[in-house]
Amino acid sequence: MNWLYFETVRRMWTSNSFWRRHWKKTLEMFFVMIGATWSFAEILGLVIDLKTQHSIMLFSIIFGSGICGAAYAIWPKLSISTRMPDRDVTVRIVVGDLFAQEGALIIGASRTFTTEFNGYIDEGSIQGQFTRKYYNGADMRLRDEIMAELVHLPTEQVPDIKNAELFHVHYPLGTVARVTAVGRTAYLLGFVKQTGEKVGEATLPELRKALGMLWPYVMASPGMEPLVTPVLGSNFARIKTNHLQLVQEIANSFVEAASRSQFTKQLTIVISPNDYFRDESLELGELSNYISLICRHPELVARETT
Template identity: 30%
Template sequence: MSGSPARAVLSNLRRGSTLSHFTRSFLTGLGLVSGICGLGTGLFPDIAKEFGAPVLVAALTVALGYAAWAAWPRLSFSRDFALPATRISVVVGDLFAQDGHLVIGMSDTFDTELPVLIDHGSVQAQLLVREFGGDTARLDAELTAALAGHPVVGTETREAKPLGKLDRYPLGTVAVLGTEQRRYYGVAYSRMRNDYVCDSSVSHLWNALMELWPVVRNTAHLGTVSITAVGLGLARLSGRLSQADVVRLIIISYLTSSRDSVVAGHLRIVLAPGAAEQIDLRRLSNYLDAQ
């Protein structure tokens, strides 16, 4: 099925890096098994002569099995950090099926109206439908309360912007919704144009993330925070950043902010299965290990 974890695995199996890793692992495993067999031959030469062929087959089988295990794409991986004391995980799955708090990308107007202003397939639309039961009035009320202390940097006229909200907030503004047990961090990383197209840039996304993490630090109480690859799709960043680039940007911004003080006990980056098909998960795992 399209967009399934199985397709993500198959997509990664076809990558050249997987074949290279399989080959290296096979040679490593074969060398280790051969060394053990060589030691056994020296110690028990008579047994080696009698069972030479079966031992060879067994050695090849073990090496192939090890290589297949080592090269098989992982749909989740993580790293624990001592300084800062936190964990970062990357998982393939459903953002809204995760426990803890969630980060939701929004625009500078914090519009919520479906489907003209907010696409039905977006994370923000899923927030409305799955977490607020489709109750737009309730979501708008929470957004209004959360934004009450934030400055408004501009107000559109109804003639210029016939639909949606008129007040604009600085990019990087974070509206904290929900409860202490499950917060939703609505972070403005894009600008909603008056033709209802959202624009952003790499610097806007970076600055929004750097504004987000201090808010998380102050309100998440070292809990688990999950975020998806914000900044693509309607934000018009897909031509400038790949899915993997966005994940790396999230990791670097989080670790940079954590140098001052721990942001959360666990940052979980959730990749939708369709997004995971576009990413070399092994290289991403190696990147996380290298941090």
């Protein structure tokens, strides 16, 4: 456990959305534990006169057991994990730091595969953080590696949203560029149409199609590294939906592909703490039930993705 874990737990416990989800369960477990402890004290009182001799201590124990039981029942889960029964493949969902997870990164990118910080790539974005961390901020070196991967692919021109005379060169939807730096592999998945400086857009069907093209690319790549992805489409892409549906789309697409061919032993979907607190649609308990269902019955998502 590191500082981020305890900070995330602290923020959950002080989050209004967390208590809106769990206040009923908290009260229920509080009174259940008080009742159970009181019953035990009644039985013990047949032997020892607790109520007169140790009334203050007894009250403290009963009240404390209620608090401890309630805290245990609602202690925040920061990760869930489900294995596909017929394959050695695990799907994990983690609330935490993307770069702290082991495995090859999946990074959402614009279809221009721009890497420049001067107006186009936000340094706080996943791609910006990746460039700072693994390329020491050398965005043009990353650009050269990407272009070496895409040199034979066709392109199209998309007009700028503000300047009709300016065009942005785009690669086909679902284009993937594989790069490796400091021993860490990353798959940059192009699905966002860039129409200006730090202005992009994508739709849910476009993300679904791009994911469908990502997995075959990973299958054809060497090795069987674990895969790690953020919630694609949640920020720069501006897909008009909540984080829950985006997580489900990623999981659906992966499970459907993994049910046909094994290309990794694990996919970890990482939700940033900020997004988890901000989007009340996200609840790991409910996500755990959903992931367990599709892992047991991948045919359900196969119908949706065809």
